[in-house]
Amino acid sequence: MNQADHETVPPGEDHAIERVVDLVLDTMRSDYAAHAPVLRGQHPKPHGSVRAQLEIGLGAPADLRHGIFAEPRTYDAWIRFSASAAPPRSDARRDAHGMSIKVLGVESEHFPGGVGTQDFTLVNHPVFFCRDAIDYAEFAAAVAPEGTMLHGPAAAMRLLAFYLPPNPAYWRIRDSLNLWRTVHREVTNPLQIRYWSQTPFALGPHAVKYSAIPRHPTPRRRRPPPGEDRLREAMARTLRSTDVTFDLAVQRQLDRDKMPVEDATVEWKERLSPFRKVATIRIPAQDFTSREQSRDGEDLHFSPWNTLPEHRPLGGINRLRRAVYERGAAERTA
Ligand code: HEM
Numbered sequence: 001m002n003q004a005d006h007e008t009v010p011p012g013e014d015h016a017i018e019r020v021v022d023l024v025l026d027t028m029r030s031d032y033a034a035h036a037p038v039l040r041g042q043h044p045k046p047h048g049s050v051r052a053q054l055e056i057g058l059g060a061p062a063d064l065r066h067g068i069f070a071e072p073r074t075y076d077a078w079i080r081f082s083a084s085a086a087p088p089r090s091d092a093r094r095d096a097h098g099m100s101i102k103v104l105g106v107e108s109e110h111f112p113g114g115v116g117t118q119d120f121t122l123v124n125h126p127v128f129f130c131r132d133a134i135d136y137a138e139f140a141a142a143v144a145p146e147g148t149m150l151h152g153p154a155a156a157m158r159l160l161a162f163y164l165p166p167n168p169a170y171w172r173i174r175d176s177l178n179l180w181r182t183v184h185r186e187v188t189n190p191l192q193i194r195y196w197s198q199t200p201f202a203l204g205p206h207a208v209k210y211s212a213i214p215r216h217p218t219p220r221r222r223r224p225p226p227g228e229d230r231l232r233e234a235m236a237r238t239l240r241s242t243d244v245t246f247d248l249a250v251q252r253q254l255d256r257d258k259m260p261v262e263d264a265t266v267e268w269k270e271r272l273s274p275f276r277k278v279a280t281i282r283i284p285a286q287d288f289t290s291r292e293q294s295r296d297g298e299d300l301h302f303s304p305w306n307t308l309p310e311h312r313p314l315g316g317i318n319r320l321r322r323a324v325y326e327r328g329a330a331e332r333t334a
Pocket of ligand 1: 020040043080128136320321328
């Protein structure tokens with residue numbers, strides 16, 4: 001059975017995608033009206049962009065050897081660590097954090113010229129807070145009506161109305177808990193936490209999710225250092241003297257009902273299907289804070305749709321992300 005072929009596009013999805021694209025572009029224009037350059041519509045604050053390697057070893061499980069995991073090989077890569085809130089703000093406030101991996105020098109007939117890059121975009125929580133594009137369009141219209149993000153009590157009231165509307169049959173309890181948990185995790189060092197793809201992807205014939213698991217997670221009771229950019233400083237301190245390693249792991253869909261492709265709010269339980277390692281992400285000790293490296297990192301454009309066909313994105317949230325990332329990147333590089 002080819003699990004990667006089981007997508008179901010609900011009626012109204014195209015219209016929802018257009019609404020979200022418009023809202024994202026309007027929010028970028030209003031957030032950065034007084035600034036140049038225009039920053040990313042989400043994840044605008046970089047903690048750091050680092051040089052790395054992705055090592056595909058001999059030990060990748062046989063059923064997962066597809067796409068870039070098919071053969072043992074070491075690739076160079078860029079990794080951008082980020083905070084999601086837009087516009088950027090102090091690290092003293094809790095937020096969701098991103099790890100975007102761009103694997104370089106990927107050879108395939110799929111790419112013009114035969115060589116391209118493969119992206120993986122990960123966040124430090126296993127599940128997303130909207131099930132599909134239609135729900136996300138409603139969410140975005142609630143929190144950013146007129147394309148301007150609301151803040152404070154006004155935003156809280158509208159979020160409450162979105163997640164708990166008057167008719168309890170339409171309450172979105174799981175979705176609201178996902179959002180709360182995503183933005184309230186305490187993070188003291190982006191190099192020492194775990195990240196997930198949240199949404200599913202093909203891996204050859206399979207549907208899978210990804211996770212990057214740090215070999216050395218944050219020790220318990222580590223107090224965050226002070227400062228607006230404390231997470232960048234924590235990364236810089238770590239990479240001054242030590243290499244950092246993550247395992248890149250894959251979770252296969254084994255049950256289409258309990259591990260759905262079209263509902264990004266449902267966690268695929270590890271007891272049903274464990275994450276299995278396919279590669280090592282090695283970040284060598286480095287000073288990533290130079291002006292050139294910071295600028296090169298900000299010039300990168302990540303998208304789940306920057307991919308080999310063997311790793312193509314699946315599900316409604318990913319179908320929505322295709323237009324959002326393309327149009328968002330075009331807006332900020334215009
Ligand atoms: C409907 C859902 C989503 C929307 C509308 C959305 C929107 C965006 C936008 C506009 C950007 C900036 C892109 C750019 O200008 O280059 C972005 C970046 C990013 N998104 Fe999403 N996103 C969504 C879901 C997700 C999910 C499910 C994940 C993964 C777990 C994710 C992870 C990231 C990461 C890591 C970045 C930073 C990319 C970078 O470092 O440049 N997003 N997103």
